[in-house]
Amino acid sequence: MTVSKIKLTMIGGFCLLVAFFCAKDIIAKSGWPQVPAEITAVTVECLMESTQHRIVYKTVSSASIPCELVEAFKSVHADKEWTVKQKFTGILRAGAGADAVEATMDLNKSGGREPQVGDKLVVVQNPAKATQIERAGMTGTRVMLAAGAAALGALLLFLAFRRPRPSSANAAAAGLPGGNAAER
Structure with missing residues (x-):
């Protein structure tokens, strides 16, 4: 092989x-089961990343910081180009009534709108572990x-x-028809 x-x-x-x-x-x-959920708190974190390409290797630097410190971070580390991505983490109240639980879930922007406290969504909930939830529709x-x-x-x-096909030279040597182009 x-x-x-x-x-x-x-x-x-x-x-x-x-x-x-x-x-x-x-x-x-x-x-x-699918259960209704409401966002009770949202935290925003900025994921910073810088990639520098060298001749033989590349260096990737990354940091996860509060978004209000991004400009200060960039000024301290001005020798690098930084890309910034926002990560939204929400605390959700999933379920209704006495069965409701609080759970943490990563949230995404829907369109250009950031997730906000009070937003309602539908999640799926693990019946064995009520705090394990995921977005429905995945x-x-x-x-x-x-x-x-x-x-x-x-x-x-x-x-x-797969087995390789015999080439025309191999077919001619084996005496198979069509193996020699001069015979045609």
């Missing part, structure tokens, strides 16, 4: 493993990830284990 076939086999196997765990996650969370994304990883893994394994 050549090195390229070994690499294709390893990458294909890894893709199939990712597909298996995605499918397992989909099946496990398919029974989680099933389609998970299915696409699992299907894509499975298809890529199967394709790579097919390429790794």
Whole structure:
């Protein structure tokens, strides 16, 4: 087995493993009930990253700081170009009545609007551990990830284990019809 076939086999196997765990996650969370949730608090954190390319290597610097300190951070570290991404973390009250629990979840901007206290959304909740919640509607994304990883893994394994076609020179030497272009 050549090195390229070994690499294709390893990458294909890894893709199939990712597909298996995605499918397992989909099946496990398919029974989680949907519950209403309300955002009770939002914290905003800025993720700073700087990448410097050298001839042989690159250096990546990163920091997670409160957003009000971004300008001070940039002035202290002015020797680097910084990209800033905001990360929103929310405390949600999930459920209704006496069964309601508080849980923490990463939030995303919806359009150009930042998540705010009082926003209502629907989440899925683990019945065994009520504080474990996830945004509802992620099933389609998970299915696409699992299907894509499975298809890529199967394709790579097919390429790794397919038998090469005999070339026309090999066909002529073996005496197979159509192997010699002069016979046509």
